[in-house]
Amino acid sequence: MNRIWRTLCVMLSLLLITGCWDSSEVNDLAIELAWGIDKAPNKKIMISAQVINPSKISGGQGDGAGGGGEGKPYFVVAGDGMNTLDAVKRIQAKLSRQVFRGHRRVIVIGEAMARQGIKDVLDTYTRDPNLKLRTDLFVVKGSTAKDLLKVSYPLENIPGLGVLGEYNQVGTSAEMGFLHFLLSATSEGTSPYLPSVSIGMNPPPQDGGLRDKSDIEGFRIAGPGIFNKELKLVGFLSVEEGRAMRWISGKLKEIEVSAKLPQEAGNVSMDLYKLGQKIEPIAQGGNLHIHVTLTGKGAIRENNTPLDLTNPDHITLLENTLNKQVEEHALRTITKVQQKYGTDVFGFSDVIRRKNLPLWKSIREDWEAVFREADISVNTKLTVRRIGITGPSLHLNPNEIKK
Amino acid sequence: MRWFKSQKHSHSGSKTDPAKPAGIPLPEEEQIVALSTELASNETKLRDTFRGCSDINFRPISGNPSVLLLYTDGLIDSKTLDQAVLMPILYHAAPASPSAAPISCQIIQEQLVAIAQLQTVTTINDVMEGVLKANIALLVDGENQAVIADLKGFEKRAVEEPAAEVSVRGPRDGFTENLRINTGLIRRRLRSPKLKMESLTIGQLTQTDVVITYIEGVVSNTILEEVRNRISRIQIDGVLESGFIEEFIEDVTWSPFPQIQNTERPDIVCASLLEGKVAIIVDNTPFALIVPMTFWIGLQAVEDYYERSIYTTFVRFIRYSLFNIALLLPSLYVALSTFHQQLIPMNLLISIANSREGVPFPTFVETLLMEFMFEGLREAGIRMPKAVGSAVSIVGALVIGQAAVQAGIVSAPVVIIVATTGIASFAIPRYNFGTAYRLLRFPLLILSGVLGLYGIIGGLFLMIIHLLGLRSFGVPYMSPVVPQIPLSLKDVFIRAPRWSMNQRPALFSGGNKTRIPKGQQPSPNKGEANDE
Numbered sequence: 001m002n003r004i005w006r007t008l009c010v011m012l013s014l015l016l017i018t019g020c021w022d023s024s025e026v027n028d029l030a031i032e033l034a035w036g037i038d039k040a041p042n043k044k045i046m047i048s049a050q051v052i053n054p055s056k057i058s059g060g061q062g063d064g065a066g067g068g069g070e071g072k073p074y075f076v077v078a079g080d081g082m083n084t085l086d087a088v089k090r091i092q093a094k095l096s097r098q099v100f101r102g103h104r105r106v107i108v109i110g111e112a113m114a115r116q117g118i119k120d121v122l123d124t125y126t127r128d129p130n131l132k133l134r135t136d137l138f139v140v141k142g143s144t145a146k147d148l149l150k151v152s153y154p155l156e157n158i159p160g161l162g163v164l165g166e167y168n169q170v171g172t173s174a175e176m177g178f179l180h181f182l183l184s185a186t187s188e189g190t191s192p193y194l195p196s197v198s199i200g201m202n203p204p205p206q207d208g209g210l211r212d213k214s215d216i217e218g219f220r221i222a223g224p225g226i227f228n229k230e231l232k233l234v235g236f237l238s239v240e241e242g243r244a245m246r247w248i249s250g251k252l253k254e255i256e257v258s259a260k261l262p263q264e265a266g267n268v269s270m271d272l273y274k275l276g277q278k279i280e281p282i283a284q285g286g287n288l289h290i291h292v293t294l295t296g297k298g299a300i301r302e303n304n305t306p307l308d309l310t311n312p313d314h315i316t317l318l319e320n321t322l323n324k325q326v327e328e329h330a331l332r333t334i335t336k337v338q339q340k341y342g343t344d345v346f347g348f349s350d351v352i353r354r355k356n357l358p359l360w361k362s363i364r365e366d367w368e369a370v371f372r373e374a375d376i377s378v379n380t381k382l383t384v385r386r387i388g389i390t391g392p393s394l395h396l397n398p399n400e401i402k403k
Numbered sequence: 404m405r406w407f408k409s410q411k412h413s414h415s416g417s418k419t420d421p422a423k424p425a426g427i428p429l430p431e432e433e434q435i436v437a438l439s440t441e442l443a444s445n446e447t448k449l450r451d452t453f454r455g456c457s458d459i460n461f462r463p464i465s466g467n468p469s470v471l472l473l474y475t476d477g478l479i480d481s482k483t484l485d486q487a488v489l490m491p492i493l494y495h496a497a498p499a500s501p502s503a504a505p506i507s508c509q510i511i512q513e514q515l516v517a518i519a520q521l522q523t524v525t526t527i528n529d530v531m532e533g534v535l536k537a538n539i540a541l542l543v544d545g546e547n548q549a550v551i552a553d554l555k556g557f558e559k560r561a562v563e564e565p566a567a568e569v570s571v572r573g574p575r576d577g578f579t580e581n582l583r584i585n586t587g588l589i590r591r592r593l594r595s596p597k598l599k600m601e602s603l604t605i606g607q608l609t610q611t612d613v614v615i616t617y618i619e620g621v622v623s624n625t626i627l628e629e630v631r632n633r634i635s636r637i638q639i640d641g642v643l644e645s646g647f648i649e650e651f652i653e654d655v656t657w658s659p660f661p662q663i664q665n666t667e668r669p670d671i672v673c674a675s676l677l678e679g680k681v682a683i684i685v686d687n688t689p690f691a692l693i694v695p696m697t698f699w700i701g702l703q704a705v706e707d708y709y710e711r712s713i714y715t716t717f718v719r720f721i722r723y724s725l726f727n728i729a730l731l732l733p734s735l736y737v738a739l740s741t742f743h744q745q746l747i748p749m750n751l752l753i754s755i756a757n758s759r760e761g762v763p764f765p766t767f768v769e770t771l772l773m774e775f776m777f778e779g780l781r782e783a784g785i786r787m788p789k790a791v792g793s794a795v796s797i798v799g800a801l802v803i804g805q806a807a808v809q810a811g812i813v814s815a816p817v818v819i820i821v822a823t824t825g826i827a828s829f830a831i832p833r834y835n836f837g838t839a840y841r842l843l844r845f846p847l848l849i850l851s852g853v854l855g856l857y858g859i860i861g862g863l864f865l866m867i868i869h870l871l872g873l874r875s876f877g878v879p880y881m882s883p884v885v886p887q888i889p890l891s892l893k894d895v896f897i898r899a900p901r902w903s904m905n906q907r908p909a910l911f912s913g914g915n916k917t918r919i920p921k922g923q924q925p926s927p928n929k930g931e932a933n934d935e
Contacts, residue, residue, distance in 0.1 A: 016853060022742065024742075027756060027760055027762070052753060054756035103744070103749045
């Protein structure tokens with residue numbers, strides 16, 4: 001009995017001696033939600049972090065306790081170093097609390113950094129067990145990451161979250177960005193792409209005039225940045241092209257398509273969900289044919305034509321017009337990527353490898369050239385499932401309506 | 404666990420030791436003295452025994468021969484005593500009726516005393532015992548026996564609704580301090596000769612009546628035998644509450660979990676008896692003991708069986724989740740917010756960080772303090788006179804809930820956590836089972852403050868290992884889940900409809916296990932009642 005008691009006491013004190021070594025109170029952490037990587041002189045990198053200032057976040061206890069409420073609930077600290085951790089070390093010297101990276105949601109990469117290549121800076125984000133893979137990577141188009149992190153955003157307390165929100169609204173599942181990037185970076189033929197953001201709600205005026213002050217606030221999702229296999233940024237697509245590209249590669253959740261009806265002098269818009277895509281590689285002689293089929297189901301949301309949509313013939317007409325519109329757009333996007341960048345961001349190579357391994361083995365050595373030369377056709381099958389709650393537009397005179 | 408086991412061994416070892424340790428202040432066994440034929444000698448002996456007992460009344464009645472009436476004032480019904488005993492004997496002994504036969508015990512029994520329960524005894528000890536147990540004793544000169552008549556008439560509380568086990572639907576009567584009322588409440592519900600009530604007396608000084616009750620043919624004989632054995636081993640000077648007995652007969656003393664169920668409700672006792680359990684009713688307390696107990700019984704309320712099964716199943720799921728909250732919420736909060744901030748949703752983390760700004764204590768200390776205060780509040784609330792009771796809640800709600808948060812001494816999330824935990828712990832239906840969780844919350848909290856989630860998992864492992872090893876009168880505590888008895892699972896996580904619970908619990912009922920014949924599921928076109 002006595003021995004058991006003694007053992008128990010020793011074990012208990014052991015517990016208390018070793019304990020607490022990595023405990024840290026929430027108010028001893030500098031929680032950062034967004035993180036920027038920039039190019040710095042002398043082959044260094046510059047890391048900037050958007051750190052939350054909890055007492056400035058409204059609605060909490062900090063308000064009453066004194067002082068809070070005014071000023072931004074975040075601030076940006078930056079430090080440079082030869083790699084990420086080296087830079088973090090410098091950042092830590094400027095912070096009274098420990099840098100806590102476990103809740104990072106957004107990593108933004110300055111355009112200069114992206115063009116230089118990000119192969120050397122990504123390791124730590126998958127090695128550190130405290131970091132999560134549910135992060136989204138963005139390229140800052142036309143600016144540095146640090147500048148983007150400094151910009152405030154009217155809707156969100158923490159602007160970094162605004163980037164995520166915007167991206168989510170564009171029709172892509174958020175928080176998968178990093179994972180998708182890693183997947184396509186490791187794939188044999190596919191090249192990765194990253195979404196991009198640019199500062200300001202609106203692009204600068206084409207005539208070179210001054211930007212509205214309110215335009216400098218916030219940021220907008222720009223078209224995706226295309227990377228090559230060296231993980232160097234080679235160029236950007238437009239937002240619309242980006243959507244088509246994500247649709248083809250199967251990462252788009254929803255999209256709105258609008259089209260003009262040539263015969264009727266009007267236009268329609270359709271909300272598409274349940275998007276699907278099918279890629280069929282066909283080897284014909286020495287030439288590679290890739291046949292892309294895009295499918296989608298959705299509802300008509302806007303109908304600026306005199307057509308009465310309760311008539312199935314009109315629906316078919318709409319479907320055909322929309323199909324044609326999407327087909328053209330997708331094909332244009334593919335052609336642009338093929339000719340301008342020559343990197344397979346659509347994931348065609350993965351499909352070929354999956355469906356026709358001998359074919360892939362024969363072409364993988366010079367896949368880029370094959371991809372540039374490939375003959376790609378697009379076929380679209382959109383289905384209208386719903387037409388909204390009216391057949392014809394209600395404001396139209398009955399004799400204007402085409403039954 | 405080894406620690407617990409060795410405790411158990413040493414415990415039971417001392418129990419079975421036949422040699423009584425020296426120095427225990429128990430009265431030595433009294434010698435049995437037979438009644439003598441001389442009344443005067445008997446009276447001297449009795450007066451000597453009862454010297455200094457002002458409540459023992461000696462009432463000599465001179466006559467042919469003279470009679471001594473002996474009773475304890477305050478225990479007997481003196482009105483009935485006058486009418487049913489004293490008056491007939493006085494009339495009989497009066498000189499006006501010389502024709503009457505001389506008084507003897509036989510005449511007293513057969514003609515004079517109008518009391519149902521009569522008994523003849525032959526020793527002084529029996530007379531004494533009878534008098535102390537609210538009987539009157541009549542000693543007749545010239546006879547070496549005495550008549551003892553039951554004339555209980557002491558003050559007792561009426562049958563009221565039990566305060567600790569309230570139900571919305573169900574009978575409202577509860578046990579009282581009177582053993583016979585309690586057994587009556589049970590007998591009224593189980594009118595079968597198979598309901599047995601074995602009486603025994605425990606306590607050298609209190610001489611408390613204890614009744615072991617069970618249903619013959621339903622009870623498991625091994626459990627019954629074990630109960631009898633354990634109770635008969637008790638040597639104690641006094642039993643004032645059933646808790647005295649509980650501590651002597653439970654399996655493991657050093658366990659936070661109660662292994663014996665207690666209840667104030669006769670319907671719970673009857674339901675348990677019907678399942679094959681054994682109940683122990685102790686005089687002078689409204690709390691009856693029921694053995695064996697399992698873990699799941701601690702989470703079942705009496706109403707579960709009166710309300711419809713679908714609702715009960717829903718309530719049980721709520722209860723099970725609340726009881727997990729009651730056990731784990733504070734320690735989870737401490738572990739997550741000091742070790743694993745990654746696991747807290749981001750927005751929640753930000754608002755926690757916000758409210759923790761300027762709080763002087765570490766989260767662990769803060770939570771421990773608040774839990775401590777909450778337990779203090781609860782303890783204060785129980786003992787407070789009702790008039791002051793509301794002051795406790797006002798002080799608790801205002802001072803601790805609001806002022807402390809506003810002053811920035813504790814953070815709002817901790818107050819919310821502690822309050823939620825408190826509410827959750829009130830949802831555990833059996834009070835003594837809930838105490839186990841109140842108790843275990845603190846070690847888990849300390850473990851989580853030291854080791855984080857590892858500590859919680861380790862603590863839970865220890866708890867589960869302990870629970871799996873625990874037995875109550877030979878029945879595994881976690882049964883019927885571990886070991887799994889599929890038929891009995893109908894009354895654990897769900898509460899199956901009454902007609903489908905055909906079997907008695909397999910582990911603690913013996914003999915006939917079938918409760919309900921199969922095929923009684925109600926439906927509209929069943930039977931002839933529908934043909935009219």
